[in-house]
Amino acid sequence: MSDTNETKNNKDPKAINDYxxxxxxxxxxxxxxxxxxxxxxxxxxxxxxxxxxxxxxGTSSFYFKFEPILVELLTPLGKTLKAKDTxxxxxxxxxxxxxxxxxxxSDQEFKKYYENRMSDIIKKIIDxxx
Numbered sequence: 235m236s237d238t239n240e241t242k243n244n245k246d247p248k249a250i251n252d253y254x255x256x257x258x259x260x261x262x263x264x265x266x267x268x269x270x271x272x273x274x275x276x277x278x279x280x281x282x283x284x285x286x287x288x289x290x291x292g293t294s295s296f297y298f299k300f301e302p303i304l305v306e307l308l309t310p311l312g313k314t315l316k317a318k319d320t321x322x323x324x325x326x327x328x329x330x331x332x333x334x335x336x337x338x339x340s341d342q343e344f345k346k347y348y349e350n351r352m353s354d355i356i357k358k359i360i361d362x363x364x
Contacts, residue, residue: 252295261305261317274308327355 259279267273279302287295305317319326328348335347342350358364 249291249293251293252289254295254297255300256297257300257302259301259320261302261307261320263305263307263315263317265315267307267309271310273310276306276308277302278304 257277277300279300281298282301283299285297285299287297289295302317303321304319307315307317309315321329331348331351332344334351335342335344340347355364
C-alpha cells in the first residue's frame with residue numbers, strides 16, 4: 235500500500251483545503267501615486283515558495299508566495315505607469331534562456347541547455363562577437 239503525504243499526516247484526502255496567494259515585493263513606478271485614489275494593477279510574476287499550515291481539522295491552508303516581475307499601474311485617468319523590472323540582469327538572462335529552451339522544445343534538460351547556452355554567450359563575448 236502506498237502512502238501519500240496526506241495519509242501519512244492523517245489528513246482526509248477528500249477534505250477541502252484553502253489556497254492563498256501572498257503577494258510580496260515592490261515595484262518602482264516612474265511617478266508618484268496619489269493617496270485616496272483607486273488604481274488597477276496588472277502584475278506578471280513568479281511563485282517562489284509554497285508553505286502549508288495544518289488547520290487541525292483534517293484540512294490544510296496552502297500559501298503561495300507571488301513575487302512581481304513586471305507591474306503596470308493604471309491611474310484613475312486611464313494612464314498606464316509601467317514599473318521598472320526589479321530582477322537582476324542575470325535573472326532576466328536566465329528567464330530569456332528558459333523561454334528559448336521551451337520554444338525550441340529541446341530534448342536536453344533545462345540545466346544542461348542553460349549551461350551550454352551560457353558557455354556559448356561567454357565564448358562570443360571573449361571572441362568579440364557580442
